[in-house]
Amino acid sequence: MYTTPHFPDKESNQLISLFTSIFSTSYDGLFVCDQNGYPLLYNQALLEICGMSVDYMNNFGNVFNLLKQGGLPNSASTVAIETKSIYSAMVHYYNGKKAILSATPILDDNQEVQFVVTNVRDVTEINRLQEELGETQQINTSYQIALKQAQEQLESQNQLIYKSKVMHQLVFLASRFAKNDSPILILGESGVGKDVMAQYIHKQSQRKGEFIKINCGAIPENLLESELFGYEKGSFTGANQSKVGLFEMAHKGTIFLDEIGDLPYPLQVKLLNVLQDFKIRKVGGTKYREVDMRVIAATNCNLESLIEQKKFRQDLYYRLNVLNFTIPPLRERQEDISTLLFYFSKKLEKKYGIEMHMDAPVLEKCLEYDWPGNIRELSNIVERMYHMSEDGKITLNQLPTYILNFPKIAIQNIDYNTSDITVPLKDAVKTFEKWYITQMLSQTSTMQECADKLGVNISTLVRKKRNLSIM
Numbered sequence: 001m002y003t004t005p006h007f008p009d010k011e012s013n014q015l016i017s018l019f020t021s022i023f024s025t026s027y028d029g030l031f032v033c034d035q036n037g038y039p040l041l042y043n044q045a046l047l048e049i050c051g052m053s054v055d056y057m058n059n060f061g062n063v064f065n066l067l068k069q070g071g072l073p074n075s076a077s078t079v080a081i082e083t084k085s086i087y088s089a090m091v092h093y094y095n096g097k098k099a100i101l102s103a104t105p106i107l108d109d110n111q112e113v114q115f116v117v118t119n120v121r122d123v124t125e126i127n128r129l130q131e132e133l134g135e136t137q138q139i140n141t142s143y144q145i146a147l148k149q150a151q152e153q154l155e156s157q158n159q160l161i162y163k164s165k166v167m168h169q170l171v172f173l174a175s176r177f178a179k180n181d182s183p184i185l186i187l188g189e190s191g192v193g194k195d196v197m198a199q200y201i202h203k204q205s206q207r208k209g210e211f212i213k214i215n216c217g218a219i220p221e222n223l224l225e226s227e228l229f230g231y232e233k234g235s236f237t238g239a240n241q242s243k244v245g246l247f248e249m250a251h252k253g254t255i256f257l258d259e260i261g262d263l264p265y266p267l268q269v270k271l272l273n274v275l276q277d278f279k280i281r282k283v284g285g286t287k288y289r290e291v292d293m294r295v296i297a298a299t300n301c302n303l304e305s306l307i308e309q310k311k312f313r314q315d316l317y318y319r320l321n322v323l324n325f326t327i328p329p330l331r332e333r334q335e336d337i338s339t340l341l342f343y344f345s346k347k348l349e350k351k352y353g354i355e356m357h358m359d360a361p362v363l364e365k366c367l368e369y370d371w372p373g374n375i376r377e378l379s380n381i382v383e384r385m386y387h388m389s390e391d392g393k394i395t396l397n398q399l400p401t402y403i404l405n406f407p408k409i410a411i412q413n414i415d416y417n418t419s420d421i422t423v424p425l426k427d428a429v430k431t432f433e434k435w436y437i438t439q440m441l442s443q444t445s446t447m448q449e450c451a452d453k454l455g456v457n458i459s460t461l462v463r464k465k466r467n468l469s470i471m
């Protein structure tokens with residue numbers, strides 16, 4: 001301690017009152033005991049930190065006994081008395097407070113302990129803040145991991161991007177379907193994302209095997225069977241060695257049968273047999289093998305109408321249709337248009353390194369357009385606009401004219417009494433046709449009945465439905 005010339009006389013009462021106020025105004029607990037651990041002095045802060053009363057302090061005897069009886073969780077004074085040196089420790093009091101104790105022995109001329117002065121600093125709040133900080137850091141780390149995963153997902157191929165409520169509900173349903181092994185039939189127009197959805201279901205499932213995709217319409221009929229089932233060596237001319245089929249490759253995984261409506265009729269019964277007992281036999285083989293696979297099929301055809309036309313087996317339809325959902329066309333989920341525009345432009349920016357800036361009228365036009373090719377078409381348009389633009393700036397000039405001139409009309413809105421007709425005849429006829437067929441479909445129970453009432457044959461109706469994007 002340092003004093004100045006103004007310091008009062010050592011004997012004065014002023015000095016005692018000065019020390020008393022220092023003691024009582026200290027935020028730290030102060031405790032002074034003699035060489036036997038009997039308390040001599042303490043302050044209010046000490047009582048609050050340790051959770052003790054004046055009565056208790058006056059009557060507990062010495063600190064050694066108190067410690068033995070468990071009245072204190074820890075004591076620094078006793079150690080300082082025994083070791084004659086300064087001792088610090090951390091203590092967690094019974095009232096929940098945490099403190100750092102620092103006990104300093106005061107030695108006489110013979111180096112014997114006369115007193116011990118203990119400083120008790122409440123660190124409960126600091127500890128709490130430290131814990132909070134630790135927790136915040138942990139949360140922060142987990143957010144960073146989640147953000148990184150989201151970023152990786154965005155960068156990886158075949159991502160399912162959506163914002164609309166209807167897609168949220170579908171993805172939720174798909175996640176539930178992913179938990180079991182029943183066949184799933186995914187319906188929807190071309191380019192709506194059936195393939196992406198099938199992959200999503202596989203990723204969400206516990207299936208460790210591969211996701212195998214086959215486009216049933218793209219492989220010639222005579223090759224399809226051997227592709228699906230595999231073949232044994234010598235089973236036909238050119239089969240120089242045996243080949244594993246796609247069903248077998250999908251063992252423990254998922255087989256995705258795209259364009260199932262195009263599966264040749266004779267193969268449909270073979271697929272049905274596989275779906276019933278999950279046993280396959282290679283072409284030219286004699287042995288059956290069990291396959292554990294999940295089957296997801298997809299089509300943009302109206303299977304019910306194909307059944308009516310005897311082009312698709314009803315029993316196979318029932319087997320495939322255990323779980324099903326229809327992915328709506330893009331024009332019915334406008335919220336997804338801007339999200340997908342943003343997603344595809346980010347992908348291009350990443351690939352080519354030039355930022356893309358889209359004028360607001362371009363987005364408006366994209367929202368008005370009906371996207372018959374759905375997301376596939378949207379993705380292609382974004383790519384085209386990007387490559388046609390100068391420095392990534394997209395204006396209406398980069399939009400194809402058919403989107404630019406696309407009429408946003410609804411048949412119900414055409415005013416037949418006005419002379420101010422601006423819609424081209426071709427578009428007006430198309431819009432009317434779409435409205436008329438939709439009305440007729442809603443009033444009839446089968447495609448055949450609808451075709452009969454419209455006076456067209458069923459294949460015309462199917463073609464018109466597809467061309468006019470009628471679901």
Ligand SMILES: Nc1ncnc2c1ncn2[C@@H]1O[C@H](COP(=O)(O)OP(=O)(O)OP(=O)(O)O)[C@@H](O)[C@H]1O
Binds near residue numbers: 196376379
């Ligand atoms: N929700 C989506 N998010 C991001 N990309 C998508 C989404 N849906 C589809 N795509 C992309 O659009 C394209 C067409 O999707 P996909 O092949 O899944 O459609 P489909 O319905 O299976 O079409 P088809 O009936 O012609 O086989 C693909 O490039 C796909 O990556």
